[in-house]
Amino acid sequence: MKIKSAEFVVSNSDVAKCPKEKLHEYAFIGRSNVGKSSLINMLMQRKSLAKTSGRPGKTQLINHFLINKNWFLVDLPGYGYAKVSKSSKRVFQKFITQYFAEREQLVLAFVLIDSRHEPQKVDLEFMQWMGENGVPFCIVFTKQDKVKPNALLRNIETYRQKMLATWEEMPRYFVTSSSNSTGREELLKYIGEVNVEMD
Numbered sequence: 001m002k003i004k005s006a007e008f009v010v011s012n013s014d015v016a017k018c019p020k021e022k023l024h025e026y027a028f029i030g031r032s033n034v035g036k037s038s039l040i041n042m043l044m045q046r047k048s049l050a051k052t053s054g055r056p057g058k059t060q061l062i063n064h065f066l067i068n069k070n071w072f073l074v075d076l077p078g079y080g081y082a083k084v085s086k087s088s089k090r091v092f093q094k095f096i097t098q099y100f101a102e103r104e105q106l107v108l109a110f111v112l113i114d115s116r117h118e119p120q121k122v123d124l125e126f127m128q129w130m131g132e133n134g135v136p137f138c139i140v141f142t143k144q145d146k147v148k149p150n151a152l153l154r155n156i157e158t159y160r161q162k163m164l165a166t167w168e169e170m171p172r173y174f175v176t177s178s179s180n181s182t183g184r185e186e187l188l189k190y191i192g193e194v195n196v197e198m199d
């Protein structure tokens with residue numbers, strides 16, 4: 001899919017205030033610092049469309065971006081970031097889960113996983129929650145440039161085994177790097193196909 005335009009639309013913490021347009025919407029979610037905002041910039045080939053930071057907790061709101069004037073990408077705050085105060089952490093989690101439970105325009109979520117790490121409880125629990133709530137998702141293994149090819153394959157296989165303990169099959173997955181644009185074409189192609197399917 002060709003990206004002709006990508007515009008920031010609105011940030012907020014209230015699902016009810018998200019854009020009203022009935023456009024297909026794709027959301028990026030995952031632990032703080034996993035690379036959600038960077039991935040959006042990489043896909044859109046824009047350096048700072050979404051705000052990124054080396055420190056976790058950068059994205060704190062629901063951010064809508066209008067792509068090619070006919071679908072939305074959504075950048076969300078990370079989960080599992082222990083350093084934010086307990087009360088604000090609860091607010092993030094509440095509006096994140098509210099977003100997924102209530103947002104009718106949402107077609108598909110991408111759950112980002114750092115490809116360097118072993119399966120983490122918080123990610124497995126989040127995907128479990130998505131499954132129980134009927135939210136379709138794919139997995140995106142991020143930061144591919146930080147891991148050797150063999151370790152990447154091993155980590156994905158470990159993930160597959162872990163997922164198969166509770167899921168019938170491993171969800172569709174992508175491998176990406178925001179540093180070298182790995183996975184860009186494949187991910188955009190898939191979104192394009194889903195957009196057509198949903199029309």
Ligand code: GTP
Nearest residue numbers: 032033034035036037038052053057058059078178
């Ligand atoms: P929060 O908004 O805090 O939840 O984080 P986020 O998931 O949006 O992460 P963000 O995109 O801000 O990236 C976090 C850090 O990881 C930044 O320092 C990025 O430069 C770095 N990063 C993200 N993706 C990649 C990648 O593919 N490769 C490498 N090497 N670094 C990456």
Ligand code: MG
Nearest residue numbers: 036037058059
């Ligand atoms: Mg972010």
